[in-house]
Amino acid sequence: MGNLRDFFSPVKHVMIKEVTEMKRMKIAAFLIVAPILQAIVFGFVAVTDIKNVPTMICDEDNSALSRALTDKFFNMDHFRVVLVTHDPQTIEKQLGSNRARVCLRIPPDFGENIRKGKRAPVQVIGDGTDSNSAVQTMSRVQLVVAAFSGEVFEKKLAAMKSVVGQLPSITMQERVWYNPELKSANVMVPGVIGLILAIVTMVIMSLSIVREKESGNIEQMVVTPITPAQIIAGKIIPYIVIGLIDICVVVVTCGIIFKTPFEGSFLLLLTLSLFMILVNLGIGIYISTISATQQQAMFSAIFFLMPNILLSGFLFPIKNMPEILQWLTYIIPMRYYMVIIRGIFLKGLGFMELLPQTFALFVYGAVVFAMAIKAFRKTVS
């Protein structure tokens, strides 16, 4: 018992110093306020559902049927019709100058073809510059056209019903679980917590150690009986606490603003987040040992952070990446955390169901931390 007290007495003083510095530099408030802003912006912005696409319709037919099809594009969330024209010359101008992103071109014989029961092609011209939106927008236009086609088809069938009688049909009933309205914010907000933890516990922490190295304070500490483990403990505990506070704050704020559901156990979330924080801190310490200046540390941290964002499944589904990249994602710690945090938020997963991810983070954390402490011990001596 006495030993434990001996261990923590110097640690306490490192912590006090760390917190006082944060307070004086007004970083503490920043570390709490910035994440909230970040979460809110992400919740609003990182919407994967494409909406309000500037759309133009070039109706060369101008028949009742072509106008009926045109009408379908009004009052839809996905499209914002900016221009209805009869002149095909304007298409290039509109798309070229970014005024419209997609154009539905109805050829002159459209109505005629339908009446005759022929195939009636319509052109969907998309601006491929924004390839991802283009894919979604164009398939959305095609769905609208297909639905219209179905209507025309049904009308014709209905006219024939007297001849052919009752016909079968298969319909689909959609049900979305865990996030019935498919709100992007519900998925983004938990993801953002992973990002925030990485920034607070990895980037800021690595800078904080390098600063002491730059100023020579670390050397001064080493001559004291304090051990490297105690220095590290004293430096990381405030960041762990801030990380956990950030989680609480983001969960509450986003719960209010976005009505983000929280199905699982909050205690479990905090516990498993500890593993992620530990991994981040390990990486942060490691970066600080290999960096001589704060600039280097920051660059290295950002360099490490980027793949964490890109390859973790936070924004882009891992399943769609090339196989090599998919393999690479296994060494991205945030990958595991994304499953944990989204699972707890939206599905209410329990510890047993998240065991594989937790285990992965645990192993990762243990390895990284051991490496970091070893490297740290080496730099200080």
Added chain:
Amino acid sequence: METSVKAEKLQKRFDKFTAVDSISFEVEKGEIYGFLGANGAGKTTTIRMLCGLLEPTSGDAIVAGYSIKKQPEEVKKRLGYMSQKFSLYPILTVEENISFYGGIYGLTDEEIKKRLPEVCEAVGLNGLEKRLAGDMPGGLKQRIALACAIAHGPEIVFLDEPTAGVDPLLRRRFWEIIDSLAFSGVTVFVTTHYMDEVENCHRIAIMHSGRIISEGTIPELKKAAFVNHLLEVETDSPVRAFELLSEAKDSIGETSVHGAMLHVVPKDPATAAAVDRMLSAAGIAHTRPEQVEPTMEDVFVRLVKREEGKI
């Protein structure tokens, strides 16, 4: 007298380079022991070994009763160290800086509370406890650093170039503090390359290329360097005079320039007259050669030259 530091054949090699070459010395409790030497002479390496920061390649030292090789952790508890680039936390107050170091030396909160006023008193920081360290002028920063180094009441303090970049008046004040510290029984081990400062030390070791080439009190060192007193001549054209006298090195002895002064290490009692004669003959206006007490700078230069001459 109690022995505070006892080094025996302490050696440190980095690859092929020998930074410290089996040096031995003893420092008594309450003594101010100075390490004098040029940059790269091995002063800092020695101090780092004595503090338990570097493990010696061979040899050992007993510091505050513990071996730096076998019990470096025990040694660390009993000493204070103020490194060359000692840096305070600028946005912490004076008091917070001192408490921090006291705390990481393992003092309890009560001990820190008790110690704070004592330390501030000792280094003359009373009334400044609540000010931010970053707002303090350089000389005061030095004292805060010292306060941090002695916060835990160490038996020995190692000061590595403590007064670098501090103005002379504050330097004097600093040495007064060191004096009183030693008087209270703390052993002070200090490195410097300010020759005038060395005079504040009770005993001095002169280091050169990793070895202690001479050791003792100031009179002892002076005796070791010079048989006789020095001759001092002031002149308008020291460069010409120096050239002239250097040529006659074999008959009159070695000459060195100190501003407008020339110092001659006399060969024999007749040298004074010989110098006077030679300068007059060359038409160089000068004062009469007078016997003076050698300064530490003379001693240092002389000893180092002799050492190099041997090699």
Added chain:
Amino acid sequence: MTSTDKGTRNFKRIKPVFIKEVLHIVRDTRSLAIALLAPVVLLVLYAYAVTFDIKRIDLGVVDYDDTAMSRELTAKFTANGYFELHRASMNSMEACVEALRINKIKMIIVIPPGMSSDVKSSKTVQIQAIGDGSDTNTVSIGLGYANATIAQFSRSLLLAQVRSRGINPKSMPVIEPVPRVWYNPDLKSINFIVPGLSAIIMMLISALLTSLTVVREREQNTFEQLVSTPLKPLELMIGKLVTYIVLCLVDVAIIVAVSIVWFKVPFRGSVLTLTVFTVLFLFCALGLGMIISSSVKSQQMAVIGTAMGTLLPSILLSGFVFPIDSMPAIIRGISYVVPARYFITALRTIFLKADADIASLWVEALYLFVFGMFFLIASARRFRKDLE
């Protein structure tokens, strides 16, 4: 004194600042390596990782009907590569629900018992599609695919029925959408990423580095020394800016070269327009960096400030990945003050669209110019005040 004389003298004083900054960057090998390598690594990562094109969605099928027809429908789901049937043996509802919970599958299709007999007796059959809403993107697209697959299956059954009742289905009208993609016909996401990434990298290098440069000098007390020389604040600032402008231009050149040579991104505009926009944008980025730099006290704060004040908005509110049109009105409003928005629009046009369209970019150019001047003047004023 003629103005040229004055100009040369000013330049003479700027040069040493420039050299010092260059040395600073060059000596710090790792930072330099990262500054030059980062664009390439990010480019490669983004090029392959960023895709909203959803394929091979993990699907579980609970087939209560278990007839030739239900199996045919199941086969249709996997036929076009949109879905991947996850373990055919997983045929119980409980197993599928559990799999959905732990992310083994993203969707479940439930085929009701008696489907084929109902179809034969011309009834309406309802198929249930259950999606995992915790992956909104995959599921909203997956449900669309499922809908289309079922509609197609339904129509083919229908046509078979119509045919069996003696009517020629050829006379049924079908409206056929013919998709055409302009500017980026293969819809390669790299073509979309490159311009945006250039902007992000430039923000990263210019804003972040400049924001650090002044704080660092202040932290290391070299600032006072510089101030005591006859060097004017403006000259000091220009000396620093020129360095980062050069570094950024090199980075942009690397990005453009790699993307054209390696990723075969078309470059249809002119180098001149590209340079003009790059420089205009750089003024904005550098100005912002300078403003942050002179308003914070530590490098740590500079990093946080730049990340929050410039990087994040540039990534999120510029249309780099998330289309601005889809954002809520307030956020769309905010995006108008994010310079990266204009730069990215301009770059995409320069890269992919015809030269004639570049004329339409004057609005973007004007915005960037106004922002750039505003930031630069504001930062110069702050900078001067800071020094005094």
